[in-house]
Each structure stands twice: as structure tokens, then as C-alpha cells.
Amino acid sequence: MDPEKYQYFEELFHPKSIAIVGASEANALYIVPLLESNFAGKLYLVNPNRGELFGLKCFPSILDIDGSIDYVISAVPARFAPELMKQCVEKGVKTVHYFTSGFSETGKPEDVELEAELVRIARAGGVRIIGPNCMGLYVPKSGVSYFYDFPRESGPVALVSQSGAFAVGIIMLGRALGIRFSKVISFGNAADLDASDFIEYLGEDPKTEVITAYLEGVKDGRKLFEVLREANLRKPVIVLKGGRTSEGARAASSHTGSLAGSSNIWNAVFKQLGLVTVSTVEELTDTMLAFTRAPKPRGRRVLIVSFSGGSSVVQSDICTGLGLEIPVISEESREQINNIVPSAGSSIKNPLDIPSAYFSAESIAKAVSIAASEDTIDIVLFEFADRLRIFFERRNIIDGYKVLIENVINSAKRVRDVLGKPFLVALPPSYYEDEGKRLKDLFQSEGFPVFPSVDRAAKAISNVLNYYDFLKGKVTQKI
């Protein structure tokens, strides 16, 4: 990308000064998180009717502020938006983010025209626009934030979202799952800066390892195509496209004024580009997990470890349906495992299905370790059940349970860190929610990706495999 443009984005994501215009208690929701975050630059509030707000001085207008302003956040009503833009031009502001809605998304001609007017003033004056009708930026490293409990730590995932509340949902779910972000951009109606601009930058951003995007429509399809193609060859791009159906397109139109476009064309383009496409919020976060919290898998051959014979059968069906392979483990390994767990009631060919009655402090961790070490295994899908605790608790051998969990974690770390194979944990919900949460936190704190079911883990890792297969095909083509 053009070095000057790259520099613009670097400064956008690390502003030295921010002014919030139209600040009031009524929109505390969007202001307080920024006030509370560790933003290191200068922060100004603007409201002509207030002397002070949230303990900060209030300026009548941005023109009354002495220092320069990099970034303006607008919470003024739509009808005042053009006047604010004129002031921003005068002040030399680089970017204005409009929380403000009531533009093209309403579909009314006068609101569409108001948005066009904003863009005309901004273009003539050299100011860029994020939005309108959006939540703007979340950049943990800069302390730029728009929700109370967004994490302060950065991470490898970038999210470009046409919907602000959607991004909030992803970030807060990510917080619970151990996903952290480099940059999140909610860009709403995309009157000026569009998904293409952000993705182009993120493709080159060294802080971003995986790009994810929620898109409804796009103004310049050709540009987006080029940008996605380039970015996806550098790092995985995961796309959730809203408005794939006629009803979805109608919703998108009244949400961000987007023309969602033909689903067939989008699908064909995404496929040609080798993007990872997902169709639900869950699949999006699952795939983020699989890309960022597991080593790159060497192949598609999975060891399934399950707590229930029936589940292990269903999981085999699901994995096979997704193009994963489930190789039978060697005679030698099976003999070793049979020295640890009785064969009656167990299946150990792969899936490895060991009834809970045979779970001891040592057995399961050892069996997993033996099977996972096989050369024919690339990935471990480990399903656990929080009800196991009760078996130990009720026999007053809870210490055995604690050692068992410790051993399992150590075995899992060995698979990941020594063997270099993804170890995916599935913890289905159950009645024992407290223990379920404890196990989830434990595995997550050790850096493992935790999924609520094996089928979601399997879908996520198959998305990862499909991406790397596409890249390999590209390289082969070049040779």
C-alpha cells in the first residue's frame, strides 16, 4: 500500500488527541469507556451548553481548543453534522468518526443527501470519515475504546465490522474465550473510509495475524476484491457476509443502507480468493480461536478423544463430513493403552472412548499421550465432561480428580508444545456449570482453544486447514 496512506492509518489508530463533540450524560455509554481507558493522548469534550462534564472541562466548540486534534468523535444530531465537519476542516482534524446516525441507512432522500454533503465537505477539506452510524475504533494499545469492559491487552486478531453492536458482541465473547484484538473498526455506512481501506492496511499491519470481517455491502467491489486477494495471501482473512438472502439484504439495507449484492457473486469471489467464509457469529469466533490458539496443523488426521461412546460415533460422522480423517492408531499403541485401561467397555482404535469408570489420575492423560504421539495423528480433538468431577467427589477422592486434570493439562501441553500439534478442547455445557466454567478457565489460561462442542471445534479447524490448503495450491501454481 502507498506509504503515505499506511502512515495515515498508523496515525489514525494511534491518535495523539481526541475530541468528543456533543458529549453529554445521555451518551455516557459511548464516552465513559474512553475516559476510563488508558488513552495516553489529550482528550477534549465539546458541548456549548455545558461548562464541565464527567469531571472534565467542556469546550463550546473544537475551534476553542488550543492544541491540534487528530481525531474527532461526533455525537451531535445528524442535522449539525455538516457544520461540525466544516469546523474540523478549519481545525485541521485528520479523521471524524460519526456515532451520529440518521443518514443513508434511513433510505430517505434528504438523509442520503445529508451524508453526501458531509463527504463533499470532508473531501474538499482533506478530512477522512469513519461511519456515519457506527461505533468507531477499539485499539487496546492506544487506549481507544467504546465499551466499558473491553480488554486492555492487545492480541493478534483484527476485526472490521460494518455493525458496531456486532463488534461489541464479538469482542466481549472474545474476552470470555481468550481472543484478543489488535484493532477493531466499526465503520457503519462507510460514506468515505470503507472495508477495503481498513483491510488493505491490516494486511500490512505487523500487529495483526488474522483479519476478520463482517461485511454487509461495499461501494467499490473491484477494489475490495484486490485488497482481499492481497491480504489473504499474507494472512488468513475470515469473512462473515451479512445479507446473503433477500430477507437478510433487506435488513442490511435498513441497517447500514448497504446494497448487499448477489449472494452468488459474493460466494464465487470469496471462493476464488480462498477466503475463509463463515455463516454464523459462533463460527467466526471459533475460527479465530483455531487460528490463534493452536499451532498450524500439518495435516487433516484427527485423534478424537471422547467421554461417551455415542458421542464418539457422532463426532466421527461430523469430522468425516468435514473432510477430516480419523486414522486407526497402531496395534503397538493400542497394546500400550490396553495396559493402562481395561478393554471392556472401551474403544481405543480412534476415537479413543474410555468410560469414566476407568478414569484414574494417570490413565486418560497417558492414553492420550500415547495415541497423540503417533505419526499418523496431526490434530487432537479432546472432549471432556465436567460431570467427571462428581464421580471422584462422591467417592471422596477429589484429590485424584485434581491430579487427573493436572495430568491431562500436562499431556495437552506436550502435544502442543513438544509434538507441535493442535490440541482442541471441547467442553459441552451441562448441569455442572461451575465445574464447566472452572475447566474452561483452566484450559484457556494455559492457552488452549476451548469450544462448546466437538463439531464446532472440528468445523473451526477444518476452516484453518482449508485456508492453508489454498495457500499451498497458490505456491504450487507459482512453481
Place this chain on the structure above:
Amino acid sequence: MDPEKYQYFEELFHPKSIAIVGASEANALYIVPLLESNFAGKLYLVNPNRGELFGLKCFPSILDIDGSIDYVISAVPARFAPELMKQCVEKGVKTVHYFTSGFSETGKPEDVELEAELVRIARAGGVRIIGPNCMGLYVPKSGVSYFYDFPRESGPVALVSQSGAFAVGIIMLGRALGIRFSKVISFGNAADLDASDFIEYLGEDPKTEVITAYLEGVKDGRKLFEVLREANLRKPVIVLKGGRTSEGARAASSHTGSLAGSSNIWNAVFKQLGLVTVSTVEELTDTMLAFTRAPKPRGRRVLIVSFSGGSSVVQSDICTGLGLEIPVISEESREQINNIVPSAGSSIKNPLDIPSAYFSAESIAKAVSIAASEDTIDIVLFEFADRLRIFFERRNIIDGYKVLIENVINSAKRVRDVLGKPFLVALPPSYYEDEGKRLKDLFQSEGFPVFPSVDRAAKAISNVLNYYDFLKGKVTQKI
């Protein structure tokens, strides 16, 4: 079904006396729950090497017990199983359930023969077998149980499962979701009593409103076909078929010795019978919820209420993809809603997407009530986000939040109880797990089905709709 056979099953599920043979501390896991449950009949423990166990007298053999025994649970090693069966014949036992494994599921000729021998002795002596290699019965009304925390209350769902641990998972997840069971049968290798027998009875059982089944293989396909056809015309039959793929079939074979059969044939048969077929554990429990915790929907027209514009677009795509319709609500209703919530940033055509900033104690409940009352709406899909609480908490107006939730619940009850329309709640997971759990418990305690996402709710209700459409087609054919 033959009245004598029906009577046999009535007595099977309500035994007057049970003997556990081979009882010991080692299998406390399976015995203690029965000892602790409210089983009203006589319970005997049998172990020749023990005088007492779990505070109960131990008999050397069942022949040493004075009274009659309806039901024997075997935990003896496989090699003693035939001898036990001979004693059961002598004693006039009606049914023997073998926890015991090490039979046809191992694939070894001698184990297959051992199972055949059991069946020969039983048939000659007039004793029926459940299993071997299974967990047996859970009948809350009788106090027959095989896991510590199975609920004591009965409910409308029956589960027939070839896998015991699978059934435990479903029952305990059901406990957390508000699903209760009439009868659960884990029947393992199905050496004698098979899925067909149980489903035939459950089809006529007045305590069972929905039949669910996890099947791996079947011995008599023709009989199963007839039984499923009959049962499904009386009440919905939901089937999860394990072993649909070659790898799944291999797992099924080493799990219960089942021949899973051709996936194409099964699919064709299920389709012809109009069964609800599901492919994951999650879809199975979701569909149980949609059938039992919502009124029968009158049609496919859905009102989507969402917390995020982006989600509402994705949800529209998902619903449309499942054959649900999303009618635009009337101009009149939209005007009424616009009197309550500002139009800027909202979309109210359907989906009803109201930004959290506009949530007040009254607004959302009223808006939902207005839109749901439209004649064109058959079903409400209501997505909520636990993070809403924080908006109120941080503004010190937490009482407003409490009233808001109360109003939403009242509005939901009106939709369900007065309008007679399903009200499905989706509560996606998030960082605010405590509030999420509180909301889940609250909606569940009011009898609503709660799902972790709109797409799972939508899939579940579309399964329900497809079942009733099939029935309607049958009736039309008859006319």
C-alpha cells in the same frame, strides 16, 4: 401394540423389586444413584463375598432372596453372565439388564458367541434382556436411576439411546435446560430388546409426548420402519443416527457391535417416514426444547428481535435459509413503535433491531408486544444480550434494568399464553457469564426455551414446523 407386550413394558418401567448382582464399591458409580433415588420397591444387593454393602445386607445369590424379583441389574464379569441368566430363569425374573460389557462389541468370536448364549438361555426361560454393554433405565416416576444427579421430576420426553454415557450427557444437559424425561432407555448391544420394542411402547405411552432416539444399528430394519412410522404419526420422533459415515460406522461397530448400515438407505427411510432427523447432540436437545416448551406454531412467519443490527442481518439470512419467513410488519405497528423508540439507529421493519441506548424499562417490551401481535407473525425469536445490564449498572439505574426484564418476561408470557405463539429466547454466551446465567434461569423458570444463539433456535423451530407440515400432508393424503 399387543396388550400383553404393552403390559410387559408397563411393569418393566415400574418394577416392584430390583436386585443388583455383582454389587461392590468398585461399581458404586452405578449403584449408589439407585440406592439414593426414591425407588419405592424392594432393592436387593447380591455379592457372594460380602455380608453387607452400602449399609444393605448382601445376598450370596438371587436364589437366596425370599421375595420375587422383577428386574435384575448385572454388574458381574462377562464370563459369569450366562450362569446369572440361568438363575434368573429359575427365579422367574422378568428382565435382566447387563451393565456388563465384553460381548459382541469387542468383535471377538468368543464374545459374540457368549452374547448369543445369553440370548438362548433367556429366550428358553422367558426372560428379556436389556443390553448387554449399557446403562439401562432411568424412570423418574419409579425412582429407577443410574446417575447421581438425574432429576427426580418426570417430563414429556422419552429417550432411547444405544449409548449410555450419551444418554447421561443429554439428561444432565436437559437438567440445565429445563428438559425432563418420562423414560430413558440405554440399550447398548440390543441382544434381545431393541430400539423397535421401546419405540413401539413409547408411541402408546401417555406419559411420553416426544420420542427421541440415538441409534447406531438395528437388527430388524423392517420392524423398526413399521414402529417408527406408527409412532411418528402419533407424536414427533426425533432421531440422531450415529455411523452415517464410514469412520462413524467403524466407531459404532467397536462401540456397540452395530452394523450401522448404508447412510443413503437410512436417510431415505427417515425422510419417507417424516421423522425429525438431527445431526448433533446440540440439535437434538434444541429440538426437544422447541417441541416441549413452546406452543405449536401456526406457521413459518418469524419476528426477529435483536440487540445488534449486524446480528439481525445474519439472523435474517439464517432464518431465510431454513425456510422461515420474515414478514415486514405493518405501517401502523411501525408508527406505534416509533412513538416509543427513536428511529435513528433503529430498524423496526422486522428484524426489530433496537440499539441498547434506547432500551428503557418500557420500550423494548412494548415494541415486542406491538410487533408480535401482528396477524402476520407466527413465532417470536428474541435475542437478548447480558451486557445490557452494564449500561444500567454504570448509570446507577439498576432498578430500571430489573423492571425492564420484568416487562420483557411479561410481554413474552403474553405472546405465548394469550397470543399462543412460540416465544424462543436466544442468549448468546458473553463475558458477563453471571448475568447470562441469571437471565437463562429466569426465562427457563417461566417455561421458555432458551438457546445459546438465534441460529440454533431457528433450526429447532424449523424442525418442529417440518414435522407438523409432514403430518398435515399425511392428513391431506387421507382426505
